[in-house]
Amino acid sequence: MNLNCFKWDQDADGIVTLTWDDPKRTMNVLSGETLRDIAAVIEKIASDEAINGAVITSGKQNGFCAGAALDEMESTASGAGAPKSEEERIRDRYNANLGFNLLLRKLETCGKPIVAAINGLALGGGLEVTLACHYRIVADNPRIQLGLPESKVGLLPGGGGTQRLPRLIGAAAALPLILQGNPSDPMKAKEMGFVHKVVPAEALLSEAKKWIKETPDAVQPWDKKGYKIPGGGPHAPGGSTTFTMGNALYRKTSFNNYPAQKFILSCVYEGLQVPIEAGLRIEARYFTKLLMEPASRNMIRSLFLSMQDLNKGARRPAGVPDAKVKKLGILGAGMMGAGIAYVSANAGMEVVLLDTSQEAADKGKAYSTGLLDGQIKKGRATEQKKTEVLGRIKATTNYDDLKGCDLVIEAVFENRDVKADVTKKAEAVLADSAIFGSNTSTLPISGLAEASVRPESFIGIHFFSPVDRMQLVEIIMGKKTGEKALAMAIDYVKQIKKTPIVVNDSRGFYTSRCFGTYVGEGQEMLAEGIAPAIIDNVGRMTGMPRGPLELADDVALDLAYKVREQTKKDLGDKYEPGASDALIETMVSKLGRFGRKNGKGFYEYPSEGKKRLWPGLSDIVSIKVTETDAELVEELRKRFLYRQAIEAARCFEETVVTDPREADVGAILGWGFAPWTGGPLSVIDTVGAKKFVEECDRMAQKYGKRFAPNALLRDMAAKGETFYSRFAPQKKAA
Numbered sequence: 001m002n003l004n005c006f007k008w009d010q011d012a013d014g015i016v017t018l019t020w021d022d023p024k025r026t027m028n029v030l031s032g033e034t035l036r037d038i039a040a041v042i043e044k045i046a047s048d049e050a051i052n053g054a055v056i057t058s059g060k061q062n063g064f065c066a067g068a069a070l071d072e073m074e075s076t077a078s079g080a081g082a083p084k085s086e087e088e089r090i091r092d093r094y095n096a097n098l099g100f101n102l103l104l105r106k107l108e109t110c111g112k113p114i115v116a117a118i119n120g121l122a123l124g125g126g127l128e129v130t131l132a133c134h135y136r137i138v139a140d141n142p143r144i145q146l147g148l149p150e151s152k153v154g155l156l157p158g159g160g161g162t163q164r165l166p167r168l169i170g171a172a173a174a175l176p177l178i179l180q181g182n183p184s185d186p187m188k189a190k191e192m193g194f195v196h197k198v199v200p201a202e203a204l205l206s207e208a209k210k211w212i213k214e215t216p217d218a219v220q221p222w223d224k225k226g227y228k229i230p231g232g233g234p235h236a237p238g239g240s241t242t243f244t245m246g247n248a249l250y251r252k253t254s255f256n257n258y259p260a261q262k263f264i265l266s267c268v269y270e271g272l273q274v275p276i277e278a279g280l281r282i283e284a285r286y287f288t289k290l291l292m293e294p295a296s297r298n299m300i301r302s303l304f305l306s307m308q309d310l311n312k313g314a315r316r317p318a319g320v321p322d323a324k325v326k327k328l329g330i331l332g333a334g335m336m337g338a339g340i341a342y343v344s345a346n347a348g349m350e351v352v353l354l355d356t357s358q359e360a361a362d363k364g365k366a367y368s369t370g371l372l373d374g375q376i377k378k379g380r381a382t383e384q385k386k387t388e389v390l391g392r393i394k395a396t397t398n399y400d401d402l403k404g405c406d407l408v409i410e411a412v413f414e415n416r417d418v419k420a421d422v423t424k425k426a427e428a429v430l431a432d433s434a435i436f437g438s439n440t441s442t443l444p445i446s447g448l449a450e451a452s453v454r455p456e457s458f459i460g461i462h463f464f465s466p467v468d469r470m471q472l473v474e475i476i477m478g479k480k481t482g483e484k485a486l487a488m489a490i491d492y493v494k495q496i497k498k499t500p501i502v503v504n505d506s507r508g509f510y511t512s513r514c515f516g517t518y519v520g521e522g523q524e525m526l527a528e529g530i531a532p533a534i535i536d537n538v539g540r541m542t543g544m545p546r547g548p549l550e551l552a553d554d555v556a557l558d559l560a561y562k563v564r565e566q567t568k569k570d571l572g573d574k575y576e577p578g579a580s581d582a583l584i585e586t587m588v589s590k591l592g593r594f595g596r597k598n599g600k601g602f603y604e605y606p607s608e609g610k611k612r613l614w615p616g617l618s619d620i621v622s623i624k625v626t627e628t629d630a631e632l633v634e635e636l637r638k639r640f641l642y643r644q645a646i647e648a649a650r651c652f653e654e655t656v657v658t659d660p661r662e663a664d665v666g667a668i669l670g671w672g673f674a675p676w677t678g679g680p681l682s683v684i685d686t687v688g689a690k691k692f693v694e695e696c697d698r699m700a701q702k703y704g705k706r707f708a709p710n711a712l713l714r715d716m717a718a719k720g721e722t723f724y725s726r727f728a729p730q731k732k733a734a
């Protein structure tokens, strides 16, 4: 057969081995070309009497199939290059979705036994293809991931996943897998009942062929007479509880911000009440509807496509040869230094962890021991791995140990003089080619670089806490930072498998500056007399991970106060005072309420039980708004989102950020900006610059100049531009 993405190999028993190996991609995905191949293959298997069955496996080292080709899907959904009406685009999309579903239906009803021999990860559409096979065997490798992660990027499984998985294992077991999108390893998948057998990798093909010979008349469970949905349908006693609870849980956890989860519940609920063909139509309809939702389009763009671009080094300067960090120095073994040491040693680097005393350095190294012990307990690491990782970390006080480091990152106290001192001491032993990074969270990089004899090799590498869990690293270019330093910083972030964004030096850089506006807006609301419970609840309803007041407590109110005082001093007349300035001053300097760290902030923290709002707040602010309605909630949500978005737009105008992908991805990963929006610039693009500017003008009148649109936004509004059109990111080949 003439196929592009599969190899066809028919044996003497009439069993075909189809090896999926897309020559144009490093990982198999469901591209248009693949689907054309699958259609041709099914036709041949169904019609050729000499064929007795087929095994589908992968020729790729790294996986079976990673799912839909989201790059193709996004360009279709956004209508790129298609001069079609909205109605035509919807119809095309629906026909394509249904077409894929009918194709897989044809596979499972082709009359010949089909086995998926899964030798690597099968995610999303990849797993859906296997669910349309009669038998699934998986290689015995705990690293293989099997799952339907579509909801994580705002999609739903559109290849029959919402219909076949619940029909296989019941709605109660299937719904959490689909709604949360977390993958299972082969053993777990077998336990749950969506794979049949786990065998050594080398036995996959022989087992598959054996099963085909033993089961010539294979049919799917739901095509057998008398089939019953495990656990019962939506109207059976257990089934109805699943859906009422599922719906309540969806509302509680997502505040109805995520259409994908809502549509998944509908697909399963409606689909299980009808025959599978009708269920597949229902799924195709919801999938189409979802693709037309801005939330899904924005999430796919930011959480998948842009993130992938940045992870591949989209912002890496071309022409600088790849640099791998083999030996890394870390100055300061405190909270951040210890975390950086762990992630780097875990990625295979030799790490020198330096502090002022051996005790402090050892304590920093012990942090890795703790993390690894925790993983061993959960079965996620072995003693051998622990020995290897710890063996790569040298805890020391001796600067000579830094000799031979390709990169040094300082994470000492946030003090200019201490930082200058360690910079000089480290540079004295480093090779000229070494790069020096600072993990400062507030001090401008260009100023810190003044202590360096090689400012072109000095760069900001700003991690987030806790380092082992936070995905983002903000790389900051000082005025004199050169391309070599940038390339090395990006290569290093890639090595530790985190996502880099590159920003220019500025007060608070990009992330801290915009994050501060969320926390600040919550305090402004409180100073206006809005009940604190309303403020934090609406913050979470907006899609932010926590309310602004509880976050302010966590960050520390005295720190926020100090930063604000410093900003006032630095900006002089240009400082815009807010209603909350006096409130914070009272909290910190009069009442000694520093936040969670001293157990006294906007909340109080009893030694037993949960934190609760501090009742004394009503003595220092006059609370006037104690009840909400839909209109107030909408207005507060808008204030939270727009306040952060306008700051991101200002950062863009000031060239603190220069690429919309970085602004959006950095916001979601850095400070938890509502993921359903796709990021702050996606908020503006989705609302439309004109409407956004009008709303901000209204809010500036009502709440203060902090909402006033900048010149860039006004220009974009006048020209009808979006961030992603005006600053279209340059796509770099993978």
Ligand code: NAD
Pocket (backbone or CB within 6 Å): 331, 332, 333, 334, 335, 336, 337, 354, 355, 356, 360, 410, 411, 412, 413, 414, 415, 418, 421, 422, 439, 440, 441, 442, 462, 463, 464, 465
């Ligand atoms: P920390 O107080 O936990 O650790 C600082 C460490 O530096 C201590 O172990 C201290 O002994 C050591 N140190 C001090 N002077 C030193 C010197 N001269 N030589 C060698 N070691 C020295 O602080 P941290 O929270 O880890 O923060 C470190 C840096 O990271 C700061 O610049 C901070 O602004 C930045 N940062 C912190 C966070 C955060 O959430 N904590 C986030 C991002 C960036």
